[in-house]
Amino acid sequence: MSKQLVFIIVFLVAGGVFGFTCMRLRRFFKLTRPSFPIDRIGERMRLTLMVAFGQTKILRRPGIGLLHALVWWGFIVITLGTAEMMVDGLAGTERFLGALIGPLYDVIMASGDVFAAFIVFACLAFLFRRYVMRVKRFRGVEMTPGANIDATIALMLILLLMVSLLGMNIGYVKTHAGNMVGMYPVASQLQYLIPDSGAHAFHEINWWTHICLVLVFANVLPYSKHFHVFMSVPNVFMSRLEPYTKIANMESVTKEVKAMMDPNTAFANPPEGEVAVVPRFGVKDVEDVSWKNYADALTCTQCGRCTSVCPANTTGKLLSPRKIFVDLRHRMNDKGPGLIKDASYSDGKSLVGDYISTEELWACTTCNACVQECPVNIDHVSLIMDMRRSLVMEDSSAPEALVSMFNNIENNGAPWQFSQSDRMKWAEDITVKPA
Known part of the structure; x- marks a missing residue:
């Protein structure tokens, strides 16, 4: 069986598994609610170039930020070579890009080649920070042993990908010294580590190792926190562009107000073929979140x-903004398959209460520090506010201080516990000289 045929079979199997995963995620997204429109394309493009590709938020912490940024930029460059390998495997060619783009191929x-060597060093540094330095933000109630294993598997896969890429380049340099396509500065220095007699086999072993690891990695990522490799760029592009402090109106409340303003629509029958749906205010469970909330959950890097x-x-409060989206992703994995089969499915649990406690939600000060700091533009506060809305408007549950304020607004038209006629009494004894 030829190398090309074997590769096509492996590629189709991996592609089929990846396609199944994409269909699964698509069904999960269909369970969610609409969100804001994707407009202001020019502004979104600029934001994507700055935050996603420029890594401006990552670089706020210069040391480790630069390390991660270089890994990301290296992945972009190496992906071009990986795409070439895929085409070579399917078409039976070898380094076909070299003849098409000439000197640019050398660059x-x-x-x-240089980035691969650097990423090997970076992965070792990341593992050292996680297991030797034990950085505080890598710990927390949401960072279960499984989360750490997930991170370790991803880092080891990346490490092996880079080692196999360097090995492949070393074998190629060794066997094509006279007619080499491209330039490989690191591999050229390391080629003397292997004998001439085994160079071809060394190249083939590393070629297959690298390409198989790429296909495995692509299928592992959607189930890992490292799914942000795929999701970060689109998620930044689809960022909420409104000011952080602006609280979005609830569509369900807007419909209620419109119905009150037009009594004819309040009692009108739904259009033919549609079923009247009793609106739920806020977010109680995964079927109430918007597609952007779920995209945020998939994008979360769990960096802390x-x-x-x-x-x-x-x-010392219970709130961890990271945990909010870790829990949302877990809840969708738990309940989503049941909802796909039956829209009325219930397992007796809910996102608010069973996964995220009310104490966590009410601890939020809505300062938006988390939103400002997130390197992939996740909007934590909007989701927290929607879950609070559910607690207040659906469950009539709120801290005692807020209950008193609500009562005062209802009775006095203001948050304070005195009537409108008494509002200016504090100024009665103040004498102001006429101008």
Whole structure:
């Protein structure tokens, strides 16, 4: 069986598994609610170039930020070479891009070779920070042993990907010294580590190892926190562009107000073929979240930067902004398959209460420090506010201080516990000289 045929079979199997995963995620997204429109494309493009590709938020912490940014930029360059390998495997060619783009190919291959060596060093540094330095923001109630295993598996896969890429380049340089396509500065220095007699086999072993690891990695990512490799760029592009402090109106409340303003619509029958739906205010469970909330959950890198700057968490409160989206993703994995089969499915649990406690939600000060710090533009506060809305408007549940304020607004038209006629009494004894 030829190398090309074997590759096609492996590629189709991996592609089929990846396609199944994409269909699963698509069904989960269909369970969610609409969100804001994707407009202001020019502004979104600029934001994506700055935050996603420029890594401006990551670089706020210069040391480790630069390390991660270089890994990300390296992945972009190396992906070009990986795409070429895929085409070579399917078409039975070898380094076909070299003849198409000429000198630019030398730049891409040389950059990828250098970046691969750097990423090996970076992965070792990341593992050292996680298991030796034990950085505080890598810990927390949401960071279960499974989460740490997930991170370790992803880092080891990346490490092996880079080692196999360097090995493949070393074998290629060794066997094509006279007619080499591209430039490989690191591999050229390391080629003397292997004998001439085994160079071809060394190249083939590393070629297959690298390409198989790429296909495995692509299928592992959607179930890992490292799914942000795929999701970060689109999620930044689809960022909420409104000011952080602006609270969005609830569509369900807007419909209720419109019905009150037009009594004819309040009692009108739904259009033919549609079923009247009793609106639920806020977010109680996964079927209430917007598609953007779920995209945020899939994009979350679990880096903990949001939690590390959260004033509530810093002062010992239960709230961890990272946990909110970790729990949302877990809840969708738990309930989503049942909802796909039956829209009325219930397992007797809910996102608010069973996964996220009310104490966590009311601890939020809505300062938006988490939103400001998140390197992939996740909007934590909007989701927390929607879950609070559910508690107040659906369950009539709120802290005692807020209950008193609500009663005062209802009775007095103001948050304070005195009538409108008494509002100016505090100024009765103040004498103001005429101008």
